[in-house]
Amino acid sequence: MSAFQIPGFQERQQAAARARSAALAKYKARLPVDESVLAERTARRVAREKAEAEKKAAARRAREAAARAKEEAVEAKREQVRQAAVAAEAVVKAERDAEVQARADAKAKKREERLLWTEEDRKAARDARYAARKARRAR
Template identity: 45%
Template sequence: MASFKDPSFQERTALANRAKQKALEQLKAKPKVDEAVLAERRAARIAREEAEAEKRAAKRAAQEQAEAEKASAAAAQAAEAVELTEAEKKAARDAKYAARKKNKKKRR
């Protein structure tokens, strides 16, 4: 029965060098990528990036439009609140006082 022998340092380094050499040979044997394929990939990537940029721009424009609509609605509402005439203010105040007086009479 053969006994197990630990590999020496020289054996381990030689094995590592052979593995590195084999990896380099496999890398060198790998076929080069065709320029036409690279150009096609590049064009596809550029088209995809442009589509994403357009989508982001459209979303940003929609958000800005929504914010502008909210701002204009708030401004219109504020303008309506300011446009109450003195007579309307007096009528609202009188109605509030009348309601308060009516509630006082009910409590008694």
């Protein structure tokens, strides 16, 4: 059994020339393309490309509409949150104002009552404060 021989340069050139001539013969042996068939293929290809382009455009429009709707929903939610925050802030401010007013009213009422106290009432209040202080220290 003989060993494998690496082909030389001329052998490679001849093999390439044979392959080229075989490809050329195969190309020349093909039947000529009819113009009507070629026009029909072209029309089908153009119609297919047009349909694909329309489909892509419709999908893009649908995506854009969905994104727009989502952004509008997010903006509406933000507006709701903003309005809720403003309302909550108004409630807190009203509560704070009411509390301040109640304190001021209580302080004014207490001041008016103290003006009406007699010496015995002042002494009783002083004794009550003293007793309360003693009770706190006793704990």
